[in-house]
Amino acid sequence: MKRRWLITLLLCVAVLGGALAFRLWPRTLSPDQCGTVYRHYAAVEGVEATYIKDKHIGGDEQVDVTLLQATDSTSWVTLLRDLDMPDFDVEADDDFFVHYLAAKEHPDQRVPFSPGLCDLVVLWPAESTVCIFHIATEVQYDRLLKNQFDNLEQ
Amino acid sequence: MQHQPHSxxxxxLLVARRTRQAAEQRLLAEVDAGYGHRSLVAAVRHYAVVxxxxxxxAAGVIAxxxxxxxxxxxSADRAAVLSDVNYVIDNL
Known part of the structure; x- marks a missing residue:
């Protein structure tokens, strides 16, 4: 009888540990779980591409994010050209950002806001970085720009 | 000394004793089998509840x-990437 309860205890600990591990353990996404922009730039030399799934952006909101980081100035210029953007001064201020709405998975095509059909593209020249938020709802868009308004109010 | 045949x-008496012993053994075997069955049923019920x-x-922990x-x-470099994205979000 005592042995049965020992097995029971071990079983419960294993189940709880498994559930926690399932929830917290970092997982590396496979390319087919990522967007087309990531898949394109993952194969481009001079650009470090990262895809993040369900990034918290405040409140209960989560968005998928593609981060593209040029490793040298030539790649940065090429990246900007791909996005149909003019060149930026790489010595730009750390807090200088440019953002616009683009068609989903097409950061070179500017579009007006349309829930589920557009991405928020943010250029960060100081770090030669492009951050693409794959927004699906208006709430997510508002949440991302909320900090901008908060910063203006200060 | 001459061996006397059994009367x-x-x-x-001997047959009656053997018969009684056989009946006792059969009864004991049945009791054992019954106990084993009840024990198995109890274990199955216990582990089903567990x-x-x-x-x-597990569902509670996940929720x-x-x-x-x-x-x-x-990316393998999770901390650096998250730091960059958080900076963008905070300073957008």
Whole structure:
């Protein structure tokens, strides 16, 4: 009888540990779980591409994010050209950002806001970085720009 | 000393004793089998209850634990990437 309860205890600990591990353990996404922009730039030399799934952006909101980081100035210029953007001064201020709405998975095509059909593209020249938020709802868009308004109010 | 053959009452006594022993052994075997069956049923019932409780616990843990930022991403350098994205979000 005592042995049965020992097995029971071990079983419960294993189940709880498994559930926690399932929830917290970092997982590396496979390319087919990522967007087309990531898949394109993952194969481009001079650009470090990262895809993040369900990034918290405040409140209960989560968005998928593609981060593209040029490793040298030539790649940065090429990246900007791909996005149909003019060149930026790489010595730009750390807090200088440019953002616009683009068609989903097409950061070179500017579009007006349309829930589920557009991405928020943010250029960060100081770090030669492009951050693409794959927004699906208006709430997510508002949440991302909320900090901008908060910063203006200060 | 000459061996005396068993008398009839002796043989009857012996047969009766053997019959009683066989009946006792049969009864003991049946009791053992019954106990084993009850024990198996109790164990199955116990582990079925434990399995249900474990599933409920696991579901509770999954529901109450929020997924950490950057759990699912392609980069191995999670901290640096998250730091950059958080900076963008905070300073947009």
């Amino acid at each position: 009839t009452p002796d043989i009857e 399995a249900v409780v474990a599933v409920v616990l 109450c634990t929020s997924v950490p930022d950057g759990r699912d991403m392609t």
